[in-house]
Each structure stands twice: as C-alpha cells, then as structure tokens.
Amino acid sequence: MKKLYKILILALAVTSCSLDENTDALSTPDNFFRKYSECQSVVNGCYTPIKSIYTAPFFMATECASDIMWIASGTLDAQLDISPVKPRFGATVWDQCYQGIRRCNFAVYGIEKTDAVTEEQRMSLLCEAKALRGLYYWLLTSFFGDVPFYLEPILDNAALERIAVLPRMSADTTRAVLVRDLQQIAPLAAQTRTSDNEGARLGASMAYMLIAEMAAWNKDWDAVIEAVGHLEDIYGDLSKYDLTENTLWRNKNTPESIFEVQHTYVEGGLNYTSNVACVTTPKRNKDDIYDGIHIPELGNEATTWQSAQPCVFFSQGLQPRMGKDLRKDINYAWAYEGEIFTSLKNATRPWMGPKFWCPGMKASADHNNYKVFRYAGALLLKAEALCETGSSAESVRYLNMTRNRAGLSDYVFRTDVRLQEEIRLERARELFGEFQRKFDLVRWDIWYRSVVEYNDYGTLLNNVLPCHRYYPIPDTQVVYSKYNLDNNEYAQYGM
DSSP states (O other): OHHHHHHHHHHHHTOOSSTTOOOSOOOOGGGTOSSHHHHHHHHHHHHTTHHHHSSHHHHIIIIISSSSEEOOOSSGGGGTOOBTTBOTHHHHHHHHHHHHHHHHHHHHHHHHHOSSSOHHHHHHHHHHHHHHHHHHHHHHHHHHSSBOOOOSOOOSHHHHHHHHTOOOBOHHHHHHHHHHHHHHHGGGSOOOOGGGSGGGOOOHHHHHHHHHHHHHHTTOHHHHHHHHHHHHHHHOOGGGSOHHHHHOTTSOSOTTEEEEEOOBOOTTSOOBOBOGGGGSSOOEEETTEETTEEOGGGOSOBOOOSOOEEOHIIIIIISOTTSSOTTHHHHEESEETTEEOGGGTTOSSOEEOTTSOOTTOBBTBBOOOEEEEEHHHHHHHHHHHHHHTTOHHHHHHHHHHHHHHTTOOOOOOOOHHHHHHHHHHHHHHHTTTSSOHHHHHHHTTOHHHHHHHHOOOHHHHHHOOGGGGSOOOOHHHHHHTTTOSOOHHHHTTTO
16 A cells, blocks of 8 residues: 555656646656556546546536526636636646646556556556546647647656647647547457446546547547447447436446546545535525425535526526426426425526435535536437538437437427537537536537527626637746747737
8 A cells, every 4th residue: 555655646746737837856657557556556646637627616617607507606707707817717627637638648658668567458548548638638628729738748857848838739639639549549448338347447438438529529520420339339229228317416327427527425434525516406594404395315414505507598498397308307496396496486497406416415525426428428429420411310310319218209300400409409408517518519619609698697798708718728827838828819808
C-alpha cells in the first residue's frame, strides 16, 4: 500500500493544473510501470479530475443555460455572468481537464513503453487511458471551442515551457486526431459494456461513444454511423433495457450506461460524493417534508438549494404533463404518489423529477452516479447521422427506438427538415439533465437563438450574448501563455 501511495504522489508531480505551471523536479516513467498493478494505478489517477468537473455548477453551465431548463441560483454561471476576467466555473473545467490530459498522456507513454504487461493488458490499459483523454478534450472543445492540444508527456522543463505557450488549435482538428486515435485502439480492447467491466472501468464502449460524439461535432457522419454500429454489436436491442431502471441516477452502473460519474457513500467510511441533487430536488421544509409532502425515501437530512426547473417550453410543450411520454414522470415532478406539491398547485412549471433525487442524502452529499453517456444517446446520434446523409427511413427507425421505449408511437416522416428538428427535440426529452444540452445546441449552431426563444429566466436573458456559446479562456491563462491564447470572440463585445 505504501508503494502505491508513493506512485500516486509521483504521478501528481508530473502533472499540473494549468498550462502555465512550472516545476523544477519532474519524474520519468521508468519507475512507474514495472508491473500491471503499477500501470493500473497510474490510469486510476486519470479518473480523479472528473470528480471536480461533474458538480452542480457544471450542471448549471451545461443544462440550465439552455432551452429546456433554468435555475435562479446565486451561482453566476446560471446567469451567464461570465467573462475572461470572471470565468466562473470555466476556470475549474480548464484546470481539471488539462490535469486529466497530462495524467493520460503520461499513462499512455509509459504503458506503450513497458514490457511488464501482456499485450491484452496493454490494449485494455491504453484504451482506458485514451478514452479518458478523449473525454477531457471532448469537454474542453465543447466548453471552450478551440483549445491548446498536445499528446506528449511532460518529462522535463523544456516540455512544460513549450506547452505553456501553445495557442488555440482548431477544435475540428483536435477532434479528428482523437477520433483516429480511438478508432485504432477501440477494436483491440475487450468489446464489452461498461457495466460488465469490474468497477465500471472505461473501455471500448466509451471509446466508440466518444468517436461518435466528436465525429458528430465535425459532421463526419460516416464515422458516427460506424462507431454506433460497434456499440450496437455490444449493447444490442434498446428495448431490453428498462426505461426507469436505466435512467434513474440512484441506480448505479446500469446495463445501458456507457459512462457514469462514480460516487460512493458509506456512513463513517470513505466517501466520494457531489452536490447536483441539491439543485434537482424539491425544497425541503423540515424533516422529510419536501414542498409540503412527506417523501420518506429522501430522508430528513438532505440539504436542498435553489432548484433547477424545466422551461415552460419543455414541460408544457416537448413533454407535457398529460402526454403519453413515460419519461415525463422521471424527468420532472408535479406530485408525489398523487399528491401535488404545495407550491405547484397554481404553478406553470414542475420540480425536477426522481431521475435526479438522491434517497437518504446526508446534507449536500449526493451519492448518486451521474449518467453522462447512455446507449440511447448513441442511437440518437446515429439517427441524426442517417438523417444528415439522406437515409431518412433508417433515421426514422433509429429515432423510433427511443420513442417506442418511452411509450410514444412511431414518428411519421414528412420532410428531412422536420425529421432533423424532431431528432433534436428527442435528444432533449431522452437526455434531459445529462450535462449535454448546451453542447448539442452549440454543435447545431442554434444555441443563442434557442436560449432567447425558449428560456424563461429573465436574468439570464438580460445577460446572454452570442459569445457565451463557449466559455472564455480564463484571463490568467492568456497571460501565462504570453498572449498566444486569446478571447477574441468576447473582445467583440467589450470583454
């Protein structure tokens, strides 16, 4: 145990939180990869930054600044009160993603060089590390647009100094490089669902999902179709995955999941929790009373903050209360066991639903697993790709997979434009709250128009500008890069 502790401390020494950090003492991989357990320990460290990213502020930034929900929170990301000098949660995303990338680059370099593992082990570890690296770059390019890109390990000060002054690189180019890298490694790893891996470690299925996500940004529709085809070979028919079981965040590492943010809670033991449930639960009045209703499953110790709520556009239009969509009773809540919440009796919007509630939460310690990538999302990407390449009938078939599981009838094709719009709306219904809505809207180049048209939070609407489609790079990083980085899009608006 002491040896593993030393290895993790050394791993931290060769990674840093931002592109500017310098250090006089850097270690080489020679003593990190002497056996399989040491290699796996280094890969374990690649997961750590995920903890600091997927939190309530990130939920606000990716879901609440969109067309389907908002939150009147004092966390200013929810109000789009952001700029290069006030990057808000953008500073955390930047720092933690680059820390993750440095750890992944180091892991890939050492695992490729070592002769202490079998080829099967090598491919598994490489796929895991490269998938995690792909996740961090996918987050960066979705959040900031063009960002500095590098794959080399930081083994000396010269490498640190070179990387510190890297300029923005085209996000399309970054994604294309990563897609090719993942396309090469994914077929060589075990072709299994994430839930079938011990400890839900990431592997080929995560690699294929990231290929599909990044290729969709680049409009490389053939790559999307191919990657999702591999996921179909692994996951099979969507209808065999129960809707409620596989979408509630309290149900951990469910069969449909491709990537969940892992949380654990053991009273009196080691905990890894976050706080999203604090902003997705009806307000607690006292004991186990939530907005006037006894909800024993939620317990009497939960801390609730200002809650996110669906926009009227979503809860009355896309997924109406009296509609047939089974997801409405999961995504949001007007009542509990038939009793209407006190503050909602004359309201126009409901609370967030049981999908996000954390039974037995202690204070703000949300121990749900957050579902980020599910098989349903991959199938909708394929529906989109087929629509964009003129295969309308096949596109409708894939769209109906998620619709039918949710109790909706088959979609009736009229025109390609209407089909494209319906797929976009279906992603809102199916992936509600799963940290992706803003990314989708930006990817489709409709974010600003959609927010202005459908979001009903006045403070956000007073602040929103087209440049907010991406977060600004923190000014401190621009300075440390010797102004090789920029925020030109924000400068156009005097920021």
